[in-house]
Amino acid sequence: MSTLIFGLNMAWKILFIVFFFGFCIFIHEFGHLLAGLWRGLHVDKFSIGFGKKIWGTTIRGVEYVVSWLPFGGYVMLPQLEPSAEPETLKGEKLPPCSPVDRIVAALAGPLFNLLFGFLLAGIMWAVGVWEPAPAQSCLITKVPQILPLYKDGLKMTDLVLAVNGQEVANPDTWDVISENLPADSGTLLLKVKQKEQEVELSYEPVVNPEWTAGLRPGFRIIAVNDRPFTKGVEEVNMEYVYKKGQNVTLRVIDNDGQQRDITYPPAPNPMMEDLGVPFFTASNPVVVGAVLPDSAAARKGLQAGDQLLAVNDRNVATAADFTRSLVELSGSSLSLTVNRKGQEKVLTDLQLPPGELPTAAALGLAFNVMAKRTAPDSPAARAGLQHGDRLVSVNGQDIIDVRMFIDTIKNSAGEELTLLLYRSGTLLTVALRPEKVPVEEGGVYRIGLELAGSDPKVIGHPNPWQQFSNVFTQTYRTLGLLFSPLGNRLKSLTSGQEAESSETQIQVKHLSGPLGILLMLWYKLKFEGLRGGLSFIILISFSLAIFNLLPLPVLDGGHIAYAILELIIRRRLPVKLVTILQNVFAALLIGLMLYITVFDGKRIFVRLHYWLSSTPTPVVEKNSGGSELPQESVSELSPAAEK
Numbered sequence: 001m002s003t004l005i006f007g008l009n010m011a012w013k014i015l016f017i018v019f020f021f022g023f024c025i026f027i028h029e030f031g032h033l034l035a036g037l038w039r040g041l042h043v044d045k046f047s048i049g050f051g052k053k054i055w056g057t058t059i060r061g062v063e064y065v066v067s068w069l070p071f072g073g074y075v076m077l078p079q080l081e082p083s084a085e086p087e088t089l090k091g092e093k094l095p096p097c098s099p100v101d102r103i104v105a106a107l108a109g110p111l112f113n114l115l116f117g118f119l120l121a122g123i124m125w126a127v128g129v130w131e132p133a134p135a136q137s138c139l140i141t142k143v144p145q146i147l148p149l150y151k152d153g154l155k156m157t158d159l160v161l162a163v164n165g166q167e168v169a170n171p172d173t174w175d176v177i178s179e180n181l182p183a184d185s186g187t188l189l190l191k192v193k194q195k196e197q198e199v200e201l202s203y204e205p206v207v208n209p210e211w212t213a214g215l216r217p218g219f220r221i222i223a224v225n226d227r228p229f230t231k232g233v234e235e236v237n238m239e240y241v242y243k244k245g246q247n248v249t250l251r252v253i254d255n256d257g258q259q260r261d262i263t264y265p266p267a268p269n270p271m272m273e274d275l276g277v278p279f280f281t282a283s284n285p286v287v288v289g290a291v292l293p294d295s296a297a298a299r300k301g302l303q304a305g306d307q308l309l310a311v312n313d314r315n316v317a318t319a320a321d322f323t324r325s326l327v328e329l330s331g332s333s334l335s336l337t338v339n340r341k342g343q344e345k346v347l348t349d350l351q352l353p354p355g356e357l358p359t360a361a362a363l364g365l366a367f368n369v370m371a372k373r374t375a376p377d378s379p380a381a382r383a384g385l386q387h388g389d390r391l392v393s394v395n396g397q398d399i400i401d402v403r404m405f406i407d408t409i410k411n412s413a414g415e416e417l418t419l420l421l422y423r424s425g426t427l428l429t430v431a432l433r434p435e436k437v438p439v440e441e442g443g444v445y446r447i448g449l450e451l452a453g454s455d456p457k458v459i460g461h462p463n464p465w466q467q468f469s470n471v472f473t474q475t476y477r478t479l480g481l482l483f484s485p486l487g488n489r490l491k492s493l494t495s496g497q498e499a500e501s502s503e504t505q506i507q508v509k510h511l512s513g514p515l516g517i518l519l520m521l522w523y524k525l526k527f528e529g530l531r532g533g534l535s536f537i538i539l540i541s542f543s544l545a546i547f548n549l550l551p552l553p554v555l556d557g558g559h560i561a562y563a564i565l566e567l568i569i570r571r572r573l574p575v576k577l578v579t580i581l582q583n584v585f586a587a588l589l590i591g592l593m594l595y596i597t598v599f600d601g602k603r604i605f606v607r608l609h610y611w612l613s614s615t616p617t618p619v620v621e622k623n624s625g626g627s628e629l630p631q632e633s634v635s636e637l638s639p640a641a642e643k
Contacts, residue, residue: 013522013525013526013533016525016530016533017518017521017522017525018070018071020533020534020537021071021072021517021518021521021537021540022049022070022071022072022073023072023116024072024113024116024537024540024541024544025071025072025073025544026048026072026073027112027113027116027541028072028109028110028112028113028544028548029046029072029073029074029075029109030046030073030075030112031108031109031110031111031112031113032075032077032105032106032108032109033046033075034108035104035105035107035108036075036077036105036108037062038104039097039101039104039105040101041077041079041080041097041101041105042061042077042078042079042086042088042094043061043062043075043076043077044062044063044076044077044078044088044089045062045063045064045065045074045075045076045089046062046063046064046065046073046074046075046076047064047065047066047067047073047074047075048064048065048066048067048070048073049066049067049068049069049070049071049072049073050067050068050069050071050072050073050074051067051068051069052067052068053065053066053067053068054066054067054068076089077105078094079094079095079096079097079101079102080097080102080105080106080559082562082573082575082578082579082582083096083575083579084096084572084575096572099562099563099564099566099567100563100567102559102560102562102563103559103560103563103564105559106556106557106559106560106563107556107560109548109556110544110545110546110548110549110556110557111545113541113542113544113545113548114468114541114542114545116541117467117468117538117541117542117545118464118468120534120537120538120541121463121464121467121468121538122464123534124462124467124531124534124535124538125461125462125463125464125467126461127531128459128460128461128531129459129460129461129462129467129531129534129535130457130458130459130460130528130531130532130535131231131457131458131459131460131462132231132232132233132234132284132457132458133284133287133305133307133457133458134230134231134341134342134458135229135230135231135232135233135284135285135307135339136222136228136229136230136232136339136342137220137221137222137232137253137285137309137339138220138221138232138233138236138282138283138284138285139218139219139220139221139282139283139285139315139316139317140215140216140217140218140219140220140221140252140280140281140282140317141217141281141282141283141317141318142179142217142280142281143208143210143211143215143216143217143279143280143281144178144179144181144208144211144279144280145181145182145183145207145208145211146178146179146181146182146183146185146205146206146207146208147178147205147206147207147208147267147279148174148175148178148179148279149206149267149269150174151203151204152201152202152203152204153199153201154174154190154192154201154203155194156173157194158173158174158192158193158194159171159172159173159192159193160172160173160174160177160190160191160192161191161192161193161198162190162191163177163181163188163189163190163191164188164189165189171193174190178205181205183205183207183208183211183212185205186205187202187203187204187205188202188203188204188205189201189202189203190202190203206267208267208279208280209264209265209266209267209279210264210266210278210279210280212264213262213263213264214262215250215252215262215280216254216255217317218254218255218315218317219252219253219254219255220252220253220309220315221236221250221251221252221282222251222252222253222259223250223251224236224239224240224248224249224250224251225239225243225248225249226249226251227239230342232282232284232285233282233283233284236278236282237277237278240266240275240276240277240278241275241276241277242477242478242481243266243276244481244484246265247263247264247265248263248264248265248266248276249261249262249263250262250263255315266278266279267279275510283317283318284307285307285308285309285316285339286307286308286316286317286318286319286321286322286367287305287306287307287308287367287368288302288303288304288305288306288307288308288338288365288366288367289304289365289366289367289368289369289370289390290304290365290366290390290392290422291303291304291364291365291366292361292364292365292366292392292422292427293425293427295363295364295365296350296351296352296353296363296364297350297363297364297365298364300336300347300349300350301347302336302338302347302364302365303340305340305341305458306338306339306340307338307339307340308322308336308337308338309337309338309339309344310336310337311325311326311329311334311335311336311337312325312329312332312334312335313335313337318400318401319360319367319398319400319401320400320401320404322360322400323359323360323398323400326352326358326359326360326363327358329358330352330358333348333349333350333351334349334350334351334352334363335347335348335349335350336350350363357396359393359396359397359398360398360400361392361393361396361398361420366390366391366392366399366422367398367399367400367401368390368452369390369391369399369400369401369402369405369451369452370388370389370390370391370451370452371385371386371387371388371389371390371391371421371449371450371451371452372387372449372450372451372452373387373449373450374386374448374449374450375448375449375450376448377448378435378446378447378448378449379432379433379434379435379446379447379448380432380447380448380449381448382432383419383430383431383432383447384430385421385430385449386423388423389421389422389423390421390422390423391405391419391420391421391451392420392421392422392427393419393420394408394417394418394419394420395408395417395418396418402451405451409434409445409446409447410444410445412434412445413445414433414434414435414436414445415433415434416431416432416433417431417432417433417434418430418431419431419432432447434446434447435447435448459531467538467542468542471538471539471542471543471546472542472546475543475546475547478511482507482508508592508595508596509595509596509599510599511596512596512600513593513596513597513600514593514597515597515600515601515604516596516597516599516600516603517540519600519604520536521533521536521537521540524536552585553578553581553582553584553585553586554582554585554586554589558581558582558585562578
């Protein structure tokens with residue numbers, strides 16, 4: 001049964017990718033076809049797919065074929081080619097077409113991509129797309145003093161066994177070990193395990209510039225590079241990637257409640273292909289998943305979706321912080337600072353019920369951990385758990401996130417657990433007993449429950465123009481940073497002053513070609529289901545339109561630029577010149593695609609190597625499919641469905 005489910009899960013993703021990715025290309029070429037026929041241009045062939053012909057027919061002189069490779073298609077319009085005497089496939093001479101006709105034919109491809117993108121965007125506007133929960137700030141939870149860089153012979157798959165002769169109690173990766181080392185550590189002698197061999201390495205730590213600049217845990221980030229944000233951590237990361245110049249500026253509220261700016265040059269991260277990504281851990285505000293009826297929180301007006309910023313002036317970075325504060329403030333009157341739809345509100349005089357343990361559940365709050373599906377004949381199924389059940393507590397302990405619940409199951413030793421859950425306005429209590437499943441040498445306890453994650457996403461309804469604007473802005477910023485080194489060079493030549501540059505700038509190697517795009521589309525389908533897949537297809541369709549309108553030879557924008565220039569000068573451009581430009585840029589474009597594909601392949605290889613080289617963790621497995629819950633699913637609690 002599990003094999004069948006896995007096969008069907010794979011099949012629908014593959015069919016989705018083949019159809020929609022191919023359709024983005026098909027609709028582009030179909031636009032050229034219709035425009036060419038409308039303007040009276042000769043069309044030799046229109047193919048659905050590439051490669052060897054499966055079927056074909058000729059209608060009014062146009063050969064229509066279906067080919068084996070089902071990704072898009074192509075149209076042959078010889079009169080768009082740079083030739084004084086264009087020819088058909090049969091060698092028949094054709095008259096050159098007018099500049100206006102060429103503009104219309106070339107413009108139709110990107111236009112049809114735009115129309116297709118707006119059509120899908122209209123559908124997604126109605127049904128909704130997954131978006132990060134709105135967050136106008138994010139809270140820094142960890143700022144390591146030393147950067148977790150892999151260098152001096154240290155590799156990502158290495159296991160650190162000892163530091164300066166001191167054995168590591170729980171051998172782990174360098175990322176984890178380095179978090180607890182001070183900035184003045186000096187040269188370190190590491191004993192690591194590489195390919196089943198123990199190796200000693202001399203390691204020179206690199207101090208985290210964010211630590212040096214004064215960034216500390218507990219600081220709340222409210223703006224990056226003077227750009228206030230609405231999506232929190234996601235936008236912080238993007239502002240690092242898209243920054244201009246050497247520095248990044250964070251506007252923060254520090255632990256004393258003071259607002260100030262912290263400016264510093266971020267370090268390039270070799271694990272992220274030298275992009276300037278944050279070397280700190282931050283999280284969006286903790287979101288209230290549900291407010292239990294007739295509770296202290298409900299009586300004070302707390303609502304589902306409220307973001308917990310502080311309790312009695314203590315910043316809340318995680319759900320664990322919140323529950324820890326409840327314990328420490330037990331017996332005191334509570335004051336909660338929340339963000340509700342962009343407005344901060346303070347709710348005062350909350351009291352825990354007398355005699356109750358100081359937990360979020362006792363206050364009447366539940367976090368964002370929900371049941372997604374149950375495995376057949378599992379403890380969860382027998383206990384009656386259902387899709388959408390919100391998990392509140394287990395054995396009287398708040399369920400703060402997915403990991404906490406997983407650890408509770410793993411450490412249960414098969415003892416019966418009492419689970420409090422919230423379903424359709426009603427609190428329910430169920431009892432279940434985890435079952436032990438043999439895995440390799442040991443075993444793992446499970447209840448057969450697949451969960452939606454604790455980091456919430458919401459269904460948003462951006463209108464089609466907003467969706468297009470997001471793609472356009474991202475494309476514009478990417479192209480701007482790609483060409484900025486050339487602009488800086490020209491500026492220095494003309495002004496005599498060296499322009500500010502950054503060592504963490506977007507480069508061609510950071511782009512994704514067809515291979516990378518297909519991989520990203522797969523992940524979108526895997527982790528966000530159908531909504532995520534369609535949202536990514538919209539991005540592809542809009543991006544194809546924007547990219548093809550660039551005034552570069554061989555692109556549609558290049559053909560349009562030729563034709564406009566001819567209209568201005570009132571004569572045809574020299575065929576030899578246009579041919580040279582076409583050939584040179586075609587070679588450059590092919591080379592660029594091959595170059596990008598090499599990096600796409602390298603990324604995939606590194607991931608596979610890491611997965612295959614790492615010590616397997618039999619209880620970690622992710623499985624999503626077309627979820628109707630807002631998060632990437634985590635199935636450590638379910639049987640292995642994808643084997």
